[in-house]
Amino acid sequence: MNDKQRVIGVIGGTGWLGAAIVNGILQSHDFANTRLIVSYRTHAPRETSAQVSVTQDNQYLVEQSDMVILSVRPQDWPAINIDLKGKLVISVMAGITAAQISEGAHTSKVIRSLPNAAASINESYTPWFASQACSTDDLSIIPTLFNTFGTEDQCEIEDDIDYLTAISGAGPAYPALLAQALEESALTHGLPRHIARHAANAVIRGSGGLLEDLNSYPEQLVNVFENYGGTTAAGLISMRQAGFIKAVDQGVNAAYQRAKTLGR
Numbered sequence: 001m002n003d004k005q006r007v008i009g010v011i012g013g014t015g016w017l018g019a020a021i022v023n024g025i026l027q028s029h030d031f032a033n034t035r036l037i038v039s040y041r042t043h044a045p046r047e048t049s050a051q052v053s054v055t056q057d058n059q060y061l062v063e064q065s066d067m068v069i070l071s072v073r074p075q076d077w078p079a080i081n082i083d084l085k086g087k088l089v090i091s092v093m094a095g096i097t098a099a100q101i102s103e104g105a106h107t108s109k110v111i112r113s114l115p116n117a118a119a120s121i122n123e124s125y126t127p128w129f130a131s132q133a134c135s136t137d138d139l140s141i142i143p144t145l146f147n148t149f150g151t152e153d154q155c156e157i158e159d160d161i162d163y164l165t166a167i168s169g170a171g172p173a174y175p176a177l178l179a180q181a182l183e184e185s186a187l188t189h190g191l192p193r194h195i196a197r198h199a200a201n202a203v204i205r206g207s208g209g210l211l212e213d214l215n216s217y218p219e220q221l222v223n224v225f226e227n228y229g230g231t232t233a234a235g236l237i238s239m240r241q242a243g244f245i246k247a248v249d250q251g252v253n254a255a256y257q258r259a260k261t262l263g264r
């Protein structure tokens with residue numbers, strides 16, 4: 001990528017996701033020649049860097065930037081009063097549509113994306129959708145940008161971003177819930193808490209590694225255990241019978257409906 005002295009503004013860049021994105025960019029060789037300007041609402045960041053300047057003035061940030069990342073909570077979006085004057089904007093906000101962003105920020109060049117909490121360890125999965133006005137040049141930087149804190153896919157249909165909000169956006173919380181359920185089951189059985197917790201966390205971590213080794217086919221991993229016909233198969237059959245798959249589907253749909261109504 002041709003990285004000229006580019007300036008990227010990050011509105012809400014000291015928040016949970018914004019800070020993770022800023023860190024990903026700062027760690028990337030692809031953006032070694034990029035400067036960042038980060039806005040905050042109340043608390044100025046304690047750590048500073050020569051590559052990053054900070055402001056509380058979002059319009060000043062816009063004026064200084066070649067492109068702007070929007071990382072405030074959906075409920076704070078209506079109060080963000082900025083005029084992008086046609087510059088590229090990259091939103092990570094759940095539930096706010098490209099049309100709403102275009103109208104509110106005065107630009108037709110909108111990338112709507114949905115990273116996840118694993119951005120903080122550079123392991124996010126980030127689906128993204130581009131409005132029609134984005135040029136080939138605008139689009140060329142997007143995979144490189146999202147790869148600084150994980151992996152990405154471009155979606156052709158905007159609604160898929162709302163659905164993926166429920167799948168991969170919320171996703172890191174789902175295995176955490178499974179780990180909690182495993183831990184609670186072990187505690188009920190009388191195991192010491194530190195062992196219950198260590199075992200549950202190690203399971204989630206190890207399963208993630210196995211899925212990577214199997215080239216990301218979860219059903220292959222499940223089938224291996226089902227065909228083995230041992231203790232794991234007994235556990236899987238019982239979990240299915242208790243409604244595990246349906247519970248996951250219902251949970252995803254609840255999160256999807258929330259994403260669809262967040263911005264309204």
Ligand SMILES: NC(=O)c1ccc[n+]([C@@H]2O[C@H](COP(=O)([O-])OP(=O)(O)OC[C@H]3O[C@@H](n4cnc5c(N)ncnc54)[C@H](O)[C@@H]3O)[C@@H](O)[C@H]2O)c1
Nearest residue numbers: 012015016017040041071072073074092093094115116117
């Ligand atoms: N946290 C996640 O896992 C996650 C995942 C995917 C998408 N998102 C989306 O990312 C966005 C940010 O979420 P978050 O979890 O980082 O929230 P957060 O509350 O941690 O961060 C938002 C930041 O925006 C700042 N802010 C609010 N109004 C501002 C203003 N006018 N000017 C400057 N800064 C302002 C807040 O002070 C805060 O620091 C949300 O829209 C959310 O839907 C979050």
